[in-house]
Amino acid sequence: DAKTTQPPSMDCAEGRAANLPCNHSTISGNEYVYWYRQIHSQGPQYIIHGLKNNETNEMASLIITEDRKSSTLILPHATLRDTAVYYCIVRENQGDYKLSFGAGTTVTVRA
Amino acid sequence: GAGVSQSPSNKVTEKGKDVELRCDPISGHTALYWYRQSLGQGLEFLIYFQGNSAPDKSGLPSDRFSAERTGGSVSTLTIQRTQQEDSAVYLCASSWDRVFGPGTRLTVL
Numbered sequence: 001d002a003k004t005t006q007p008p009s010m011d012c013a014e015g016r017a018a019n020l021p022c023n024h025s026t027i028s029g030n031e032y033v034y035w036y037r038q039i040h041s042q043g044p045q046y047i048i049h050g051l052k053n054n055e056t057n058e059m060a061s062l063i064i065t066e067d068r069k070s071s072t073l074i075l076p077h078a079t080l081r082d083t084a085v086y087y088c089i090v091r092e093n094q095g096d097y098k099l100s101f102g103a104g105t106t107v108t109v110r111a
Numbered sequence: 112g113a114g115v116s117q118s119p120s121n122k123v124t125e126k127g128k129d130v131e132l133r134c135d136p137i138s139g140h141t142a143l144y145w146y147r148q149s150l151g152q153g154l155e156f157l158i159y160f161q162g163n164s165a166p167d168k169s170g171l172p173s174d175r176f177s178a179e180r181t182g183g184s185v186s187t188l189t190i191q192r193t194q195q196e197d198s199a200v201y202l203c204a205s206s207w208d209r210v211f212g213p214g215t216r217l218t219v220l
Contacts, residue, residue, distance in 0.1 A: 043115075043202050043211030044154065097144060098170065099208050101154040 003027070004088045009106040012082075018075040020105055022088030025069040030092055033064060035073045036101070037084040044087070044101070047073065078109045115212035117203050123218045124193055132188040132215045134203030144208050145178055145188050149199040157201075160186060193219045 005023045012018040024033060035047040048055055048062045050071070055062045061074040075082055087104040116135045124130050136143045145157040156170040160180045171177070175193075180186040190197055200214040 043204075043214050045211065046209040097142070097159050097167075097208060098156040099144070099146065099154060099204075100156060103153065 003090050004102060006086070006088055006102070006105045008103060009108070012075075012078045012107060012109050014080060014109055014111050015077055018078040018082065018107060018109070020073040020075075020086050020088075020107065021070065022073070023070045024088070024090050027068050027090050031090045032092070033062065033068075033071050034089050034091060035060070035062065036087045036089070037082075038087070038104075039081075039084040047086075078107075080109050080111060083107060083109045115203055115205055115210055117201075117212040117215050119215060120213065121216045121218075123220065125220050126195060127192055129189065129191045130193055130217065132190075132201050132217070134186045134188070134212060136184065136186070136203070136205035137210060138184075140205035140210075141183065142205060142208075143180060143186050144204045145186070146202045146204065147199040148202060148214075152199075154202070157188070190217075193217075195219045 032049050032051050034049040036044045037047055038044045048057055048060050050062045050064050052064055064071045085104040085106050087101040115137055118133045122130055141162045143160040146154050148154050158171055158178045159167040175191045178188045198217055198219045200216050202211050202214045204211045
């Protein structure tokens with residue numbers, strides 16, 4: 001019973017923006033959207049999270065639709081080091097620690 | 112320390128042997144988590160420590176798995192009588208699981 005759906009893979013040109021979609025149509029009012037990524041042979045890395053407002057940090061931007069049923073992670077200027085599996089999950093902020101990832105989106109940044 | 116560290120980075124063992132995996136969380140973080148990730152699979156929650164509270168062990172797959180956290184800092188995950196299906200990357204995280212360690216890759220032959 002996956003709570004999010006993501007495309008299995010996508011390619012992106014180096015230097016261009018990468019837009020990663022995520023559907024979470026059953027999200028509840030107290031659940032946040034979190035994004036993590038996992039570079040090969042490394043542990044997961046937190047990227048960003050949001051509730052309903054768009055968020056931006058030094059790594060990425062998160063755009064959440066008004067109905068909160070989907071979101072997009074934006075990597076503004078993708079580099080080869082951004083090649084990784086990107087995971088979108090929904091969870092209660094801090095209260096839901098039993099983190100679990102689905103298959104995610106494998107993003108390949110090409111020179 | 113600056114991040115979460117885990118040791119060993121790789122562990123190869125024979126079926127039936129016991130193994131101990133170590134996690135050093137970020138100094139001062141009271142929350143510590145263990146997860147595992149099998150090849151091609153998603154992340155699986157194992158156990159959660161928060162301060163002096165009783166740990167949430169609900170994710171441990173069998174009674175061969177146990178974990179302790181001494182002094183509210185370092186944690187050890189122990190797997191007794193290892194089986195081949197225990198082969199996975201074991202990940203430790205602290206601070207409401209936003210900071211993960213590099214993991215220990217366990218291979219049971």
